[in-house]
Amino acid sequence: MSENYILTTENLTMRFGGVVAVDNVNFSLKEGELRCLLGPNGAGKSTFFKCLTGQLTPTSGSVKLRGQDITGWLTHDIVNQGVGIKTQVPNLFNGISVYENIRMAARRKHLKPMAREKAEEMMEKCGVTHLAKREVGLLAHGQRQLVELAMVLAEEPPLVLLDEPAAGMTGDERDRLADLVLETARKAAVIVVEHDMAFIRRIAKFTTVFNRGAIFREAMIDEIMSDRAVQEIYLGKQADVAA
């Protein structure tokens, strides 16, 4: 593989008993690239995502981060290689405040005073400053998504993996999220797994479509949207509405 690829998978396969959730996937992501992963429910996007993050150990094949084989590594080891992960369901410390959550993340990379500043900066960026003292467990789903994103970005990782970041968000929150993702993609490589087509159209360029555990198409978003085969397997009427 060329060395400007930050993440690659080779023949990545994940089986659950007789079910093949991810089937021989060869995927590559360049440094600084923003890639969206699309696909209908059960296409294997999230399983593929979990194989990248170490939450699942693939049955066969490999995952390489900047050429280093990280297949089967534990999540914290992958994170410590500079990978920021936002899971499908917001994963937060519910009993403490928004600020404390983000500060804990910032503390991974910064000393105490800097971590405080970084946490405040990320709260501002993600539009959750007004919620700073609120207990995270009491927030709405969309707000929790933004807090988790702020936590991921506070660590300033060169590779950001986001699993359905727009789920449960209001229109305003989604717009802010799109701006944030685009801004992040200027400094880091980003993979976004998402269903929300309006959101996808705002951020996506080169896009990978999954179907039945395998890569179905890889092309620019406009091509994907006008691809009849893709429409048939996934987009259907949504594509017409979005167009």
Added chain:
Amino acid sequence: MERSIAKDVGFYVMLGIGLVLMFIGPLIWDLFQIMQITQYVVLSVYALSLAYIWGFGGILSFGQAAFFGLGAYTFAVASINMGDTTLPFVLSFILPAAFGAGLGYFMFYGRLSEVYLGVVTMVVTLIFWKLINHTAGPEYSIGDARLGGFNGIPSIPILNVPGDPSAWLDPAQMFQVFMAILIIVYVVLRLIIASDFGRVSVGIRENEERSSLLGYDIRRHKVIVFAIGSGIAGMSGAMWATYQTFIDPNAFSMEMSAKALVWVMAGGIGTLAGPILAVVLLQWLSLKLGTMHILNNYVILGGIMMILVLLLPKGLLPTFQALSLRLWTIGKSKMKERTPKGKAASDV
């Protein structure tokens, strides 16, 4: 996540009470009371070992007695052989901590679930108990110390002044030394909890997956927390052994493990002061009930425990804190109501 020490009034209150008791206690109590309260102090250190690993590390151990007993036997064997008690006392922390780290390594790196963790810790305790019970013959000796099987080890040296084995501590001095140990353990644990390491431990307790997603190795953290708790339990075992000058396999009993769980649950999981209060209250109650001969002690204590769990599920201290806060808020709002707004001084 956890309050910083500077703002923790309860911490200073407990510290103050501890220091006052340490210096004033021996002046006002008779010998029996001193002996009795020394027992509470030893058991409080033991309770703190579980309060820390369960309340602040999320590790529910059903076998804290394994480390308590290990510490007690380590101290007994080493002090009988050495004469001086200082090094044996240090060993009673180090050996159980090392054993806890080893056991923890297999449990946490083996990714055992909470249920299996409970089972493993309980089984380890039972193995120790069974093993020590079968060491009755003279062949089971380590140096000059005979393990004694179910008869235990008698004539364990009383704690002496470091470097002078003939200068034994009298009961009042022993109480003061043990009280100092309790205060030190309490303060050190509070400092650990307030540190970055402690915050991460609490983070792991709250959400293991998120902690892992932040890049923290939860296995390593848990091993360290478990080893610290094991060391403290071991040290309390040594305190118990020297206080009684005797130790038997009951130090490894299920009852001993269960007591620690009861104290932490009754006092309040996630607090350090709560389990100490529970030790004092429940041990005192146990003593009183024992002298009354109304009903079996354990039946009554079991009943009290059930009532506590049903009525005060959060434990004594958190309930007391919540109640105090509520009364304070009510009092404050009533004070405000009584103060008429905008009343001129001349109207009064």
